[in-house]
Each structure stands twice: as C-alpha cells, then as structure tokens.
Amino acid sequence: EVQLLESGGGLVQPGGSLRLSCAASRFTFSSYAMSWVRQAPGKGLEWVSVISESGGSTYYADSVKGRFTISRDNSKNTLYLQMNNLRAEDTATYYCTNPRHPGSSWYNYYGMDVWGQGTTVTVSS
Amino acid sequence: DIVLTQSPGTLSLSPGEGATLSCRASQSVSSSYLAWYQQKPGQAPRLLIYGASRRATGIPDRFGGSGSGTDFTLTISRLEPEDFAVYYCQQFDSSPPMYTFGQGTRLEIK
Numbered sequence: 001e002v003q004l005l006e007s008g009g010g011l012v013q014p015g016g017s018l019r020l021s022c023a024a025s026r027f028t029f030s031s032y033a034m035s036w037v038r039q040a041p042g043k044g045l046e047w048v049s050v051i052s053e054s055g056g057s058t059y060y061a062d063s064v065k066g067r068f069t070i071s072r073d074n075s076k077n078t079l080y081l082q083m084n085n086l087r088a089e090d091t092a093t094y095y096c097t098n099p100r101h102p103g104s105s106w107y108n109y110y111g112m113d114v115w116g117q118g119t120t121v122t123v124s125s
Numbered sequence: 126d127i128v129l130t131q132s133p134g135t136l137s138l139s140p141g142e143g144a145t146l147s148c149r150a151s152q153s154v155s156s157s158y159l160a161w162y163q164q165k166p167g168q169a170p171r172l173l174i175y176g177a178s179r180r181a182t183g184i185p186d187r188f189g190g191s192g193s194g195t196d197f198t199l200t201i202s203r204l205e206p207e208d209f210a211v212y213y214c215q216q217f218d219s220s221p222p223m224y225t226f227g228q229g230t231r232l233e234i235k
Contacts, residue, residue, distance in 0.1 A: 035224070037170075037224075044213065044226055044227070044228045044229045045162075045164075045170060045213055045215075045226040045229075046226065047223065047224035047225065047226065050222055050223075050224070057222075059221050059222045059223060061223070095169055095170075097169075097170075099217070099224065100175075106219045106220075106222050107219050108157075109157060109158050109160075109175070109176075109217045109219075110175045110176070110179075111160040111162075111172045111174075111175030111181060111215075112160070112162075112170070112172055112215075112224075113172040113175075113181055113182070115169035115170055115171075116169065117169060118169060
C-alpha cells in the first residue's frame with residue numbers, strides 16, 4: 001500500500017522555524033509532483049506549495065511566499081517544507097499529498113489521490 | 126484568483142436519501158481541473174472525483190460529479206452511514222500552478 005508519512009511538527013514560538021518531512025514508501029516518488037496542504041483547527045483545507053517531479057519548479061500560496069520553502073530528495077523518497085518566520089495563523093495540520101499531473105505536464109490534472117496522516121504545527125508563545 | 130463557494134454549508138439528511146452538493150466558481154473553471162474530496166473527523170481527505178465527473182479508484186458508483194463552467198455538483202445517491210462527512214471541491218489553475226479549495230459542505234445525519 002502506498003504510504004506518505006509526515007513528521008517534524010511541534011510547538012514553535014512566533015518568528016521561529018520548523019522543517020517538516022514527508023517520507024514516501026511503496027510509491028514511485030520521483031514520478032510525481034508533490035504538495036503540502038494545511039488545515040487550521042476546525043477550518044477548511046488550504047493549499048500551501050507544490051514541487052515538480054525533479055524539484056526544478058516550485059510554487060507557493062501567497063500566504064506563505066517568501067517564508068516557506070518546499071524541496072525534495074528523490075534519492076531518499078522524501079519531501080520537505082522549511083517554514084521560517086512562523087506566525088500564529090500558520091497553526092495547522094500539514095498534509096503531504098501527490099497532485100497527479102500525468103505526463104509530467106501541468107496541463108493534466110487527476111486530483112490528489114494519496115495523502116499522509118498529517119503533522120501538527122502550533123505557533124504560540 | 127478563483128474563489129470556490131460551496132453550498133449549502135451544512136446538509137442534514139437521513140441514510141438512504143440522496144444528496145446534492147454545489148460548488149460555484151467565481152470565474153469559469155476547466156472541468157478537467159475540478160475535483161471533490163471527502164474528509165472524516167481526524168482523517169486526511171480522500172479523493173472522490175477528478176475531472177469533474179471521473180470517479181477515483183475504489184470510489185463507489187453512488188458518488189457522481191457533474192457540471193461545467195462555474196457550476197459543479199457532487200451527488201450521492203442512497204446515503205450510507207459512512208458518507209456523513211465534510212466534502213470539499215477543489216480547482217487547479219495551471220498558469221502558474223495553484224490549487225484552490227472550497228470552504229466545505231458538512232453532510233450530517235438528520
């Protein structure tokens with residue numbers, strides 16, 4: 001069974017940093033774009049960032065641009081999210097997921113069909 | 126940026142009934158880029174529908190998607206107890222790549 005396992009969440013003070021990881025197993029990791037989606041407590045889903053299969057292209061939601069950096073290590077089947085200058089409004093459960101873009105083309109989209117269980121980030125003093 | 130508005134906010138129905146959930150976009154969306162997800166408490170979202178009407182792997186045929194342009198619909202025929210959850214629509218914009226979710230519809234047992 002395909003699995004994504006997030007880690008690295010925790011409690012951090014405003015202005016602090018945290019790095020999330022997402023380990024993929026039974027999954028041809030290097031063949032998929034990967035993304036982070038977050039969910040604040042009791043709220044809806046918010047897309048955060050996406051990275052292409054090779055890691056050469058990255059895109060961010062305006063709410064995190066300039067503060068968060070997405071990256072990947074295909075040799076380790078692992079996705080990362082470096083979060084700097086954290087704010088209270090970044091408090092959320094962070095999920096990694098694979099937006100399916102067949103043919104490695106942004107012009108094809110088949111939804112996000114594999115999700116991790118999430119890791120919780122709390123930004124508070 | 127495109128905004129997705131889902132209605133109703135909460136839908137109260139009984140098992141066995143049919144459900145109709147709406148997703149309206151602030152501007153036209155390619156139906157190829159419209160997806161629906163189900164989320165139960167404490168769980169990650171689950172892909173139900175992509176391409177507006179294509180069921181994801183393993184999704185029962187009581188789930189159906191339709192629509193085009195700015196109006197999309199998720200229908201669930203013959204509600205089962207496990208169908209009571211929150212449902213989100215999502216659209217993808219390719220240039221630049223970005224993903225937008227609706228605010229969700231809570232489907233609760235009446």
